[in-house]
Amino acid sequence: MTSLLERARQGNPLNELDLSDLHGHIGYFNFGIPDLSLDGMVAAMDRIGIARIVCSHMRCMSADVAWGNDQVLLAMRRFPGRILGYFSVWPASAAAVREETGRCLAHPFTGLKLHNVNAFSYDDPAYEPAYEACARRCMPVLLHTWGEPREFQAVRALTARYPGLSFLLAHAGSTHEADYIAIARDCPNVYLDTALSASPRGLIERLARGAGADKVVWGSDSYFFSPAQQIGKVLGAALPDADKLKILSLNARRILARILPA
């Protein structure tokens, strides 16, 4: 059988592997991203053989979350089953978060995405209504992280409080690699997301060997990064194809299968 690396080296699509990208974005961002179209995103997925991508909106890093969530919903409707959605919330207050969460979960969103560029900790009390609602549905929560101790502290507290949630730590290994591995080993519901521009050689192997290949999930961070470029770090990793398949497909399938219907 042809190895995944060899198939990638030939540029062959990997359609039958049911690949899932658990970290995507749609929408405009201030530095130049050449192709902001949904058609372009799905065409890029088709060339690689990515079955689905779960996206939030770029504006969901700001207070314009409602507008951004609506854009994600439109994308989900335009490409059902291919573009799935994370909703996001702005922690103005617990009441505001509860309202936006309720509004979004009336639609088939897949999970919650939070970014701490707003300087609020992930265990800020205002976020609780969102976590509670997602926990009832066993949804994944994608958190932007950059290896900061306060991020790990917050996630450890949240995993204890919400065992039903799957926490995906974006940009695993960006810094403090050992701390990422430790939290994924310690917490059954914490997963390490691979999205990282630099793609350091050996990082995927270290994450998979340290935390277990069952605890690493692939995210491209597209539109920021090209999924074609980001998938190379997994396909090229010095790991058995069985582990690469877990990272690119099986772990995501398990996380998504846990989600309970409304």
Add this chain to the structure above:
Amino acid sequence: MNLRLIDVQCGFGGAAPGVREIISADNVLANLRELRIDRALVRITPEKMDTDIVLSNEKLASACRNHPELMPCPVVQPVCGDDLPDEAEQADACLRMGARAVVIRPAQDGWTLAPWMADRLFLALQERRIPVLGLERYVSHDQAAALAARYPDLPIILAQQGYRTQRVLMALLAAFPSLSLSIGNNYDVHGGLEQICKTHGARRLLFGTEFPQSEPLCAVTYLLYSAISEEEKQLIGAGNFEALAGGIRL
């Protein structure tokens, strides 16, 4: 698709603080074999602890001597008194060792790109049409533009460009025909290759991986899964660098 590849962003032999592993030329060769990359333009990397370009260039030449797959990319710099051979002699020495490009590291090696300091060096390189590898951390976009304006016949390869730089790169490529871009890490913007090919032509792009710092397959999949023609992929994969190297005046 069996695409021929030449890696212009690759290296070995350097040390970095806190990193025990030293990548050897044999490691590079093994990587080339695994990914079926024909040849690589290699420099000493990481360069953080490299303080002797004469020794490093000799080490590079020695490692490449018996391996035609490896093309040396030595370091050049302006002279300070008589500490190095003069700039023209450095350029000739690079060619004698088989170099197909040179790399500049002004901040690392204690010089600036200002013409009052570096004019003799760049004139010597331009006269010989030796491509210059300009890594983002050493050559800012403004500096690359200034070099390209002052030395229009000097091929300059921009490398290690970040995913936030597309807006600037598009303008740079439009303004200065002597600039080309390596697609190696950290250049990984969504739709980047397609936009450059469409606007400036595939001849402005070169294949690079940033091995050993980065996972080399990323650049391979970036190129192979992009929405450009097979002919454009062939140019980026190997043809464009062969044309640049073929333009060197020996």
